[in-house]
Every structure is written in structure tokens, then in C-alpha cells.
Amino acid sequence: EDQVTQSPEALRLQEGESSSLNCSYTVSGLRGLFWYRQDPGKGPEFLFTLYSAGEEKEKERLKATLTKKESFLHITAPKPEDSATYLCAVQENKLIFGAGTRLAVHP
Amino acid sequence: DVKVTQSSRYLVKRTGEKVFLECVQDMDHENMFWYRQDPGLGLRLIYFSYDVKMKEKGDIPEGYSVSREKKERFSLILESASTNQTSMYLCASSFGETQYFGPGTRLLVL
Numbered sequence: 354e355d356q357v358t359q360s361p362e363a364l365r366l367q368e369g370e371s372s373s374l375n376c377s378y379t380v381s382g383l384r385g386l387f388w389y390r391q392d393p394g395k396g397p398e399f400l401f402t403l404y405s406a407g408e409e410k411e412k413e414r415l416k417a418t419l420t421k422k423e424s425f426l427h428i429t430a431p432k433p434e435d436s437a438t439y440l441c442a443v444q445e446n447k448l449i450f451g452a453g454t455r456l457a458v459h460p
Numbered sequence: 461d462v463k464v465t466q467s468s469r470y471l472v473k474r475t476g477e478k479v480f481l482e483c484v485q486d487m488d489h490e491n492m493f494w495y496r497q498d499p500g501l502g503l504r505l506i507y508f509s510y511d512v513k514m515k516e517k518g519d520i521p522e523g524y525s526v527s528r529e530k531k532e533r534f535s536l537i538l539e540s541a542s543t544n545q546t547s548m549y550l551c552a553s554s555f556g557e558t559q560y561f562g563p564g565t566r567l568l569v570l
Contacts, residue, residue, distance in 0.1 A: 399560060399561075440502075448559060
């Protein structure tokens, strides 16, 4: 069965403390891996799409990387405004979402 | 910028009522989707549409129907609302692979 697993479920960081979020997946034919940011009570906001192993994308303090079995979202020197839930999704014939990682960055 | 709007941010309905959730996108996207999001379960696909008047069942279509009479508008219908349909409902649209989401409708069924 196709699966997307995100870890950790929740992460608490101090401002400036860099870390990584993990998204591991088992799908037979990956057509893309997506990262979204979701603030409480709002819809997911698109961040990145990765298509092949070795690919990397960056946006401000975020960098997403992809291997054949997992993706990482690296957060460098985070700020409190980076606090959100980060969702990973993989596209096979439909989009399959992970449960998300709740990130809290404290000053 | 892609804009996906949903008709209501919050709704409170009674058990047995017929409920309409509306979604409009302004980017001429072919594909539109309805999801529900529940704590611990993530986003689950209810229905999707690849063209006007076309619909396909997602993973959890039971108790729901959809309508797509115009390209920009995709409606989700709860024929007879039940308490287990209390959830956050998210609409999305896409042209290629990337889906863009609306702000969501939080529905409470009493």
C-alpha cells in the first residue's frame, strides 16, 4: 500500500536552532513530491515540488531535498514566523499526504 | 497568483440538512479537488474533477456528491449531513501536478 510518513510529529526549536523534517514514502511510481506549509485554520500553502532523486529546492530559510525513499525539509536559523505544520505529499496517480509535522519556533 | 476561494470559512448545520460547499478558482485550471482534513488522519480525497461535468470518486466519497457545471466552480454537496462529517473541508485546483488550496471551510454538524 502506498504510504507517506512524516517525522517527527511535533518539533520545538529555539529561534536560530537549525533542524530537519523527514518525509519517507513507499509508492511504486513517484511523479513528484510536494511540500506545503499550513497555518492553523488555513489551507495548505505550496512550497516546493521535487521530481527526481538528488534534486534540491530552496526558499528563504527552507531547503528541500529528495532521495529515492525520502525527502528532507531543512530549516536553517528558523524564526518564530516559521511556526506552522509542514505537510509532505507524493504524487502517483493521485496526491497522497502525510500527517504533517507541527513546528514551533520559540524566541 | 493562483486564487482559490471557498464560500464560507465556518458553517454550523443540523443533522439531516443538505449542505453546499462552493469553491471557485480564477486560474482557468482544468483539475479541481475536494478534501477533508481531520486531526491524526491528514488530508483525504473525497472527489475530484478533470473537466466540466466530469467527476471521479476519491478515497472517501460516501455521503458526498459534487457538481461541476462551470470550469471555475466545483461544489461539494452533503446530501444529509451527519455528525461524522464535522471536519475541515479543503478545495484545491491544479493545471499540472501542483495543487493550490483554498482557505478551507470548517463545518460543524450538530
